[in-house]
Amino acid sequence: MTLIDQLRSSVAGPVLGPGDDDFAAEVAAWNTATLHTPDVAVGLTSEEDAAALVRLAASAGTPVRVLATGHGSATPVTGGILATTSRLAGVTIDADQRIAHINAGCRWADVIEAAAEHGLAPIAGASANVGCIGYTLGGGLGPLARTYGFSSDWARAFRVAVASGEVITASATENPDLFWALRGGKGGFGIVTSMDFELVELSTLYGGSVFFDAPQIADALSTWAEWTKTLPETATTSVIILRLPPLEFIPEPLRGKTVLSARFAFVGDPAEGERLFQPIRDVGPTIIDAVAELPAAAIATIHNDPTDPGPGWDRGGLLNEIDADFVEAFLGAAGPDQQVPFVAIEIRHLGGATRRDVPEGSAVGGRGGAYTYFMAGVPDPSLFATVLPPAADALLEPLRPWIATETTINYAGGLKVPGSYEASWPAGTFTRLAEIRATYDPNTVFPYGPA
Numbered sequence: 001m002t003l004i005d006q007l008r009s010s011v012a013g014p015v016l017g018p019g020d021d022d023f024a025a026e027v028a029a030w031n032t033a034t035l036h037t038p039d040v041a042v043g044l045t046s047e048e049d050a051a052a053l054v055r056l057a058a059s060a061g062t063p064v065r066v067l068a069t070g071h072g073s074a075t076p077v078t079g080g081i082l083a084t085t086s087r088l089a090g091v092t093i094d095a096d097q098r099i100a101h102i103n104a105g106c107r108w109a110d111v112i113e114a115a116a117e118h119g120l121a122p123i124a125g126a127s128a129n130v131g132c133i134g135y136t137l138g139g140g141l142g143p144l145a146r147t148y149g150f151s152s153d154w155a156r157a158f159r160v161a162v163a164s165g166e167v168i169t170a171s172a173t174e175n176p177d178l179f180w181a182l183r184g185g186k187g188g189f190g191i192v193t194s195m196d197f198e199l200v201e202l203s204t205l206y207g208g209s210v211f212f213d214a215p216q217i218a219d220a221l222s223t224w225a226e227w228t229k230t231l232p233e234t235a236t237t238s239v240i241i242l243r244l245p246p247l248e249f250i251p252e253p254l255r256g257k258t259v260l261s262a263r264f265a266f267v268g269d270p271a272e273g274e275r276l277f278q279p280i281r282d283v284g285p286t287i288i289d290a291v292a293e294l295p296a297a298a299i300a301t302i303h304n305d306p307t308d309p310g311p312g313w314d315r316g317g318l319l320n321e322i323d324a325d326f327v328e329a330f331l332g333a334a335g336p337d338q339q340v341p342f343v344a345i346e347i348r349h350l351g352g353a354t355r356r357d358v359p360e361g362s363a364v365g366g367r368g369g370a371y372t373y374f375m376a377g378v379p380d381p382s383l384f385a386t387v388l389p390p391a392a393d394a395l396l397e398p399l400r401p402w403i404a405t406e407t408t409i410n411y412a413g414g415l416k417v418p419g420s421y422e423a424s425w426p427a428g429t430f431t432r433l434a435e436i437r438a439t440y441d442p443n444t445v446f447p448y449g450p451a
């Protein structure tokens with residue numbers, strides 16, 4: 001029997017080869033520039049499916065990779081088995097314990113909605129469309145990061161189909177070494193089938209975003225950079241320079257413009273939030289001011305990330321402390337007068353809780369970062385391999401004095417930048433992650449890292 005026939009007789013979900021009608025839809029990623037071409041796609045419907053798949057793959061020596069939403073699909077999977085998790089749907093909330101039990105197919109929107117019914121919220125990312133597991137395995141920095149830390153700090157347990165073919169629990173008390181690794185170590189450990197995630201009591205926030213037109217960008221950025229140094233850790237903020245096309249789907253006041261959006265999220269008395277945000281409003285006229293008290297469930301409106309699939313290319317990393325010289329260098333490289341092929345260039349403020357590890361320790365990299373940087377290229381795949389990498393290098397060159405040597409894996413740009421994989425964890429953590437991978441997956445059923 002071929003592997004595909006064995007899978008079909010052992011797994012309840014669909015098992016599809018490249019010749020099957022539904023194959024393309026099964027392996028489609030949110031990043032449409034990435035075309036996955038595994039030998040087999042397996043749609044998981046249960047823990048039992050995951051275990052059966054792993055047992056067969058391990059005995060056949062066939063590598064297994066996982067696709068949830070495809071938000072992290074920067075590198076195509078070109079062989080082996082691609083296990084898809086979208087059918088592992090559903091989240092249940094234990095309001096008394098403040099725990100969400102999140103199945104592997106969930107996106108943050110599912111958890112945000114379910115938790116809000118109990119006045120609770122997950123420490124999620126900027127986009128509610130991103131998959132909870134892939135995001136949390138990489139640490140996860142969201143709009144409340146300074147107040148609540150990395151999202152992986154809130155993971156309480158994972159169920160994982162490991163290379164032995166068993167589904168095991170990784171928590172502070174069961175397989176704690178694997179639990180440590182899954183909180184930020186990202187890949188190469190198994191198929192996570194579900195996660196228990198602690199929620200916080202949070203119904204409302206003071207937050208949102210304001211948009212400044214091109215003439216205000218220099219003032220807004222230098223005010224923002226100074227202002228971040230004054231903020232308590234109950235406030236998290238970021239700025240993004242957007243070069244928006246003159247297309248219908250862009251809201252009319254922003255269409256065709258280069259703008260700076262300053263985002264803000266404050267946990268506490270709204271009047272205090274408003275007072276803290278005033279220096280940004282004082283910069284001058286805004287095109288849109290959408291900072292106000294808002295339901296915690298509206299958290300994804302703070303960053304206004306794209307929701308529809310499309311071709312994506314990005315590069316990111318961490319910055320050390322920034323100053324007026326950084327702002328000057330940044331405006332010289334990426335300001336509104338520059339012609340750069342990047343539709344979005346973002347800086348997020350870290351610190352506060354992102355600097356503190358959980359008491360039992362976790363693998364996540366980037367706790368030393370003071371800010372993140374991130375840039376998204378013009379969404380034209382013909383530029384991805386040719387124009388964008390050297391343009392990103394050129395943009396970053398004058399910012400070198402502020403770029404941190406460490407990064408964090410969700411910002412490492414899909415491992416395409418040489419050295420970014422190794423830089424995504426402190427050296428000791430990187431070594432320990434490799435040891436834990438070797439313990440749980442001695443024959444590399446779950447390959448991970450730059451090919």
Ligand SMILES: Cc1cc2nc3c(=O)[nH]c(=O)nc-3n(C[C@H](O)[C@H](O)[C@H](O)COP(=O)(O)OP(=O)(O)OC[C@H]3O[C@@H](n4cnc5c(N)ncnc54)[C@H](O)[C@@H]3O)c2cc1C
Pocket residue numbers: 066067068069070071072073085104125126127129130131132133134135136137138139140141142143186187190191192193305306410411
């Ligand atoms: C629009 C957008 C907004 C984003 N915002 C943020 C943000 O605010 N903060 C942040 O930190 N990151 C952010 N990211 C990055 C995002 O967290 C990563 O790309 C993450 O890997 C996406 O996970 P996914 O499961 O949705 O994507 P996928 O591409 O499906 O998965 C990515 C990887 O996660 C792993 N994985 C996923 N599910 C499983 C599983 N069940 N078992 C084992 N491994 C699994 C696999 O290694 C897989 O290759 C954003 C990305 C995009 C495109």
